[in-house]
Amino acid sequence: MSIFSLMSFGSEGWGLAMVFAAGVTLSVAACGFLIGSVIGSLIAWVKLSGGVMARGAADAYTTVLRGIPDLLVIYLFYFGGSAVLSSIAGLFGPGGFVGVSGFAAGAAAIGIISGAYQSEVFRGAYTALNRGEIEAAKSVGMHRALMFRRIIAPQVLRYAIPGLGNVWQLALKESALVSVTGLVELLRQSAIGAGSTRQPFSFYLAAAVLYLAITTVSSWGFRRAETYAMRGVRRA
Amino acid sequence: MTLLSTPAVSVRDLRKSFGSLEVLRGISLDAAEGQVISILGSSGSGKSTMLRCINMLETPDAGEIAIGGEVIALRKGRHGRTEPVDRGQVDRIRSRVAMVFQSFNLWSHLTVLENVIEAPVHVQKRPRAECIAEAEALLTRVGIVDKRNHYPAHLSGGQQQRAAIARALAMKPKLMLFDEPTSALDPELVGEVLRVMRSLAEEGRTMLVVTHEMGFARDVSSRVVFLHKGVVEEDGPPGEVFSSPTSPRFRQFISEHR
Amino acid sequence: MTLLSTPAVSVRDLRKSFGSLEVLRGISLDAAEGQVISILGSSGSGKSTMLRCINMLETPDAGEIAIGGEVIALRKGRHGRTEPVDRGQVDRIRSRVAMVFQSFNLWSHLTVLENVIEAPVHVQKRPRAECIAEAEALLTRVGIVDKRNHYPAHLSGGQQQRAAIARALAMKPKLMLFDEPTSALDPELVGEVLRVMRSLAEEGRTMLVVTHEMGFARDVSSRVVFLHKGVVEEDGPPGEVFSSPTSPRFRQFISEHR
Amino acid sequence: MDAAFMGETFLRLLGGLPLTLNLTFASVVLGLVVAMSLAAMRMSGVPALDWFARAYVFVFRGTPLLVQIFLIYYGLGQFRPSLQAMNLWGFFREPYWCALLALTLNTAAYVSEIMRGGLQSVPAGQIEAARACGMSRLLLARRIILPIAVRQALPGYGNEIILMVKATSLASIITMMEVTGIAHKLISETFRAIEIFICAGAIYLILNFLVTRAIQALEYRLSPHLRNAPSPMPRLVAASE
Amino acid sequence: QQAKEITIATEGAFAPWNLTEPSGKLGGFDVELANDLCRRMNAKCKMVGQDWAGIIPALQAGKHDAVMTGMNITDKRLAVIGFSKPYATSRHVFATMNDRDILNLPKNGELIDITSLNDDGKATIEQMRKSLKGKTIGVQTSTNALAFLENFFKGDIQIREYKTSEQHDLDLSAGRIDAVFVDYASAMASLEKKELQGMTVAGPAFRGGLLGRGVAIGLRKDDGGLKQSLDQAIDQALADGTIKTLSLKWFKSDMSPPK
């Protein structure tokens, strides 16, 4: 069977299933990435301006979450999370399994992992900022949040976007690990297809193409964002 | 000099060191409302540091700063460093004080016009349309209204300096701190900027101006302060200090000026 | 003015636009060896752009630049933009030309001393020890030898400017391009820097100096060039141009100067 | 938790450590070299090279490493006759070389992006100052751009090294039994996934802890100019170099 | 009697044991047998697909009640989970390519039961050890097949472990390994693929003993009586030939466990 008929969109083809799985990959990665952005900027902020204790905690967070295999985080979140919820539920009534949805657990796990990476990206970008411009913001009486929103964030993005692009790719790939929670994303769908039809190449090639399609769209987005963020920067 | 009302800014025994270098070694200074004080001093004498302390961009090691009668509360923080007790207070005071930096420090991601309206719109929360109109008037006054949609990186040095001046003026501050505001300007523009500053003084705004322009110090300012090695060496009305300086160091300093 | 030898720098019909803005609209200028040329002009008239073109930091849209008799070869590149034919030639010429930038542009990751010896050691490949000795002498001369191990971020404005001047002088260049080299300096230091420049001129080095210091233009320079809206409006020995300016625009320009 | 079981697991997992270290170190070093060539291609101004580098980054960043390893090892394995004809089979026959190749090509794409971010953060004025004193491109890159860019890119690069330590685990799908490979084997033998992963996690955590500390130390060393006060003990340039 | 609700997980990617159709519907031997068993138990069954790596943790966490995915009983697995009685056993064979020099292993096509190895069997294995000396053999990791190779051939052959059987098939055809030791059903499925043309079975088939604990349904240890009813159902299905029929349908050979 040729790869084209294998991947067709008819009832005998895997095309629809693969595209749907790509959609799952995209959405779980995007949710995780956004959660990670929030966590990452908070952690970066703590690292840059927090007290000794807070900085230590933030440091431990990034070291541990970047340091351990992502699969472990996902396991702990999914199975650990269910165990905790189940035992809480057990207090109120007859024991039973309280499921954390695979999608929610996956997005949360990707979020807290990519948050650790994003915090480093943000911190690095912050150190590249022109101190003088921050002082100018202080000198007009901007309070921290306003300064963050109006001056720091737009400029941090300038230097952070290439790094964030990398983390986004990472989140996209991490979504493949979420399959242990039963979520059928692109790589799991490929493995299912490969195992069921014994045609691994066709499936992995199709997966590669779909990943590239996602990357095409997202790198176009990142390029647009970069052009925008780099406005007003003189290049030598 | 007798001060009739609360001084617009009052500095008492200000001290500041960087590492082992004592930059300010006990500076005291009062400026009444509407006064224009020229701060002279050789390079490295601590002029910028003093202005930056007044605006709390550097926290003084010791001393007291009061702006419009309100003392900025300081405390010894962790590691023995001084820090403001209340950041809110600092932000509030700063929004009434404008500063023109020696290195301009325009926000590079905003156009000239956006730079000028940033603080009025977002800090002082004034209506945007009104701010834009005012900003354009200011930019016209300093002669760069045609550059309003340019980013700072695409301006000449003098244009950047004028944008920075416009940004400070747009806040309509009670107190203005100018750090060499005409260093990058040609004589014609210097004249124009000095005219603007004079009219501001007449409106009753107070100004501390670090400058190397003896002409400005002599003709525009109501008082001249000469800093040397972190202390005030000379302080008085320009007529007095230029004709009969008490400090030999100041005499030498002005002797070079042709 | 008759030139006895090849001019140290010769600019023919230089043109440069940024987008739709024509900044230089046909500038011609010859400087004989040992001449000190003051370039005056109001803010935004294209002074910095001209210096930057001579050093090929901006590629001119049209015109010819020759340094020490060597014409910088240009060609139309892709997208119709001009580009140098031989980058090696540009680098070689630049290593004989020094520039002091309006915004200093010190290397932030190197200390003052490292900034000063960087080009002599790595570009000119002179012995390190010799360069350090010379650098320290220069830094002493401009009065910041005690700051030699500081990073630029920890210097005052005037100190940064002096470091930038020392960095340029350390290259012992045949041609020097100064963009407002005394803008951040106090009158005493201005005097000292002008003395240094005069002694360099006496050694036969050529200088193009963008300045707003009329004193310098009048007393130190051998020629004054006044730029206005991208063209040379006035060009002649200071005695002549200041006493009887031909251009009404220049007359107005200097009238503000007290 | 069962301490004896954890101890035994830990020991067995340590057996995979040399391979994990080997793959990480080799791919990080080789990847850096490839990434520098890619960055050079992108800055070269030669359209063909620039285009190639962009396409490279696009493909290798855009697809999962797992798929890359799979296609390089099993995929190219299908072309044995042609590879033999080109005398490349000796290389592609070995899972180690295939794993190393895939890891290197993959990390190079990411590192070249990180470098690009670092390069962008070098202020234009400082580059111009270097050009103005006649620095050639190479010298400019070596003396001015790289030191500033490296400082800037270091946190991102630290991320990447850590990712590589963990990415070596994918080598297990082509029979290379490094730490994670052994962990998976133990899991399918015993199904005590959490305990085994915690042991494996501890090993990776220790490795990565060392990596982060090393990067932090380097970052601190490279940024004296960003610290608050000038060093009380001035660096004696004259004496030290 | 009220119908019980049971959730059964299967990998859905291990043809022909279990597989997924493009529509997402599960199929294969395990799935059809599971449906049959449930009918016998008068239970309401739900089959779910679940990645192999998470299948046991999810069982333990209570996400599903049984795992039916062509899984063999092993001692180490028994330490963690419970098993029903075997519903199938498989024979294992060496498979290689036509062009390799290990084609002529002894006793081609015969079946050797290693539960009680007779002299003839011992001699055969001894002979095979000689022919296979120095060869690289691929095998799926953590399977009975691996245990068998380690027990009988350790020291003579190089063992290379793969995650899936497709992967060792690919390496076999690429020539990185000389043979694979594999479940007969899986080998049969591979033989049909045109990419693996020239693949062939060599030597005898093995069953029993190390290989013969059998394929069974994984359960939690405290399964609340589920094991009992499943065992009963399996006995019935064995007795009335259902398992044999299904086995012939999916594997083209009888995989019923020995009585």
Ligand SMILES: Nc1ncnc2c1ncn2[C@@H]1O[C@H](COP(=O)(O)OP(=O)(O)OP(=O)(O)O)[C@@H](O)[C@H]1O
């Ligand atoms: N990169 C750029 N992009 C667009 N416009 C520019 C750029 N650089 C300079 N200009 C414009 O070119 C004109 C000349 O600039 P230039 O820096 O040469 O002025 P200048 O004579 O040095 O002025 P100043 O005395 O203020 O330094 C200005 O109007 C400026 O806005």
Ligand SMILES: Nc1ncnc2c1ncn2[C@@H]1O[C@H](COP(=O)(O)OP(=O)(O)OP(=O)(O)O)[C@@H](O)[C@H]1O
């Ligand atoms: N962040 C800093 N760290 C260490 N030393 C500093 C720092 N900022 C300033 N200094 C030192 O403090 C002294 C005073 O600096 P300041 O900027 O106040 O001088 P200034 O009077 O404004 O001089 P200029 O006229 O040159 O601008 C200088 O010797 C300078 O080197």
Ligand SMILES: [Mg+2]
């Ligand atoms: Mg200053």
Ligand SMILES: [Mg+2]
């Ligand atoms: Mg200029």
